[in-house]
Amino acid sequence: MSPSLYQTNPPSFDKDVMSHRFADCATGAHGVAAVIAQMEKPVVFGMPGGHMIRVFDALRERRDRVDCVLVREEAIGSVMAEAHGRLTGRPAVVMGQGAWVLGNAGIGIMEAHLGSSPMVVLVDATEGGEFSHHGPYQDGMASYGGYELADALRAITKRTFLALDPHQAVQLTQLAVKHALDGEPGPVAVVFHSRALSEGFPTDAGGHPRLFDSEGYWKRSRPAPDLAEISAAADLIRAAERPVLVAGNGVRLAHAEDALAALIDETDIPAATTSGGKGTVDERSQLGLGVIGSFGHDVANRVVGDADLVIAVGTKLSPLDTADENPKLIDPERQTIVHLDVETLNTGWTTPADAIVIGDAADTLSDLRVALSGYRGGGTQRVRAQRSLGEQENESDFGGRSAVRVLSSLLPENCVVTCDAGENRLFVLHDYQAGRGGTVLQPNGGGGMGYAIPAAMAAGRLNDGRRAIAVCGDGGFSMTMHALMSAVENDIPLLVLVLDNRALGWVLHGQGDRPFLSEFRDFDLAAIATALGCQSQAVATEDELRSALTTALARTTGVSVVVARTSRTDRYQDVMSDLAGMDVEAVQGAN
DSSP states (O other): OOOOOTTTSSSOOGGGBBOOOTTTTTTTHHHHHHHHHHHHEEEEEEOGGGHHHHHHHHHHTTTTTTTTEEEHHHHHHHHHHHHHHHHHHEEEEEEEHHHOOOOOOOOHHHHHHTTTTOOOEEEEEEOOGGGGGGGGGSSOBBOOOOOOOHHHHHHHTTTEEEOOOOHHHHHHHHHHHHHHHSOOOOOOEEEEOOHHHSSSSSSSOOOOOBBOOOOHHHOOOOOOOOHHHHHHHHHHHOOOOSSEEEEHHHHHHTHHHHHHHHHHHTOOEEEEEEETTTTOOOTSSTTTHHHHSSOHHHHHHHHHHSSSSSESSSSOOOOTTTTTTTTOOOOOTTTTEEESSSSSTTSSSSSOEEEEEEOOOOHHHHHHHHHTTTTTHHHHHHHHHTTTTOOOOOOSOOOOHHHHHHHHHHHHOOOOOEEEEEEHHHHHHHHHOTTTTTEEOOOOSSSTTTTTHHHHHHHHOOSSSSSSSEEEEEEHHHHOOOOOHHHHHHHEEEEEEEOOOOOOOOHHHTTTTTOOBBBBBOOOHHHHHHHHEEEEEEEHHHHHHHHHHHHHHHHOOSSEEEEEEESSSSOOGGGOOOOOOOTTSSSOOOO
């Protein structure tokens, strides 16, 4: 008979049945904890609850090996895990009670799915055993009257598995880690039935799958690019007179920034980025063009539009990046398209390609650089000519763009800057210059508010010598300001810049002269942050902001919050490219 949910001494089992790493695992929960401990630099973001308490309890004995971070709400954990995966290339674990991971943490899981960040999601179904079909409470096993947790998670994950017994709990957790990294990365979830965590392993070997160390499941080979494909791409590039490179988020995921910089420098090919790829190219260099697309930089759009060949690396070339496929920007009828990606699905998807290379971005760019030895693309001269034409700028009072420019002037090159959805994101994309070794993270998949602070928290925890700065509006700040409590509790060094215009700026400016449900009451956000344990200050001028940021940047510990009380002068329309199509965010009839 299987041990009950509350049995404290599960049966022992034959150690020959399992590998030594699992031989002392009393329950499925202990087996799952053992798998987590075998991950590379394992990190768990979560909140104990439901049957998952058993896994947390098992991790208590492995806390010297596993970095466990308590968050105060599941969404904070999922966004931190998404940013961690994007920055490190290693999946973090999001763990908690299934109903609330699904209900609260969808923002980070969805971002990981749409933005290809590795993540492992471990949740319980919180079913009620024999009584599951009688007035179910939190039951996610699709019992009579309940809901289907696994199906719901499948909608926002790369894969979702259902574990019904301890052996499945161990092996499906191993496979979740494997598939989170295989091919194009993404979030993989395991939903555990309570008995998968509470029951012990049988003493007999018959009828049960054998359990092995995770190493053999997780061995990976980087997808090496085909040299014939590299040669074909190089031939097309050599024949081009005005080549340009467009880098996407895939360059960051592959940690291919150095390989990309080497290619740019040796070939004199200018490089722009998509909005999701911002930070993968040094925008302070002579060949760094900035962001392309609907909200891109004028110089970047002009150089890309004038190119006779476009090398797209690690990008899907989405409509936002191509200004709704405006032929003045990217046009396969007049331009040669070379597409480099790790996932075949992404190549020739939105734009047909003349040459495709499938492989890890770092290896592909390095091989292409060798194949292009001696070639010069004339980028420096072309970029200089386009920059002489200038950028369309606005003169305003102390608005959001002014605040971001001040921030950009003070930060060192290698910072990690995160932003929310909304106008603040557009101002960061347009007015913050990412330098060599730095990066910018934005919610480029689902585009949700409330992303900036927990994403910066994940960056701050890495302790890799780079400062973490979150930029958000007052709307996004109010959604995740409770995350500052977790930042303080976990001693995460963090700087938060809040652009406080007392409104949902994008919505308000889309409404024109017909504002409705887009303005906020005036709250003292600095006082709230101070009450949460942060060093906080509100400012109302550029000089005050410069002074406050300088003071905050001099601190090496703690959480600093600077609230810039900006005007509403700066609008998203101000950074919208002339190549963009109709302003779909504007209310019809608004002025």
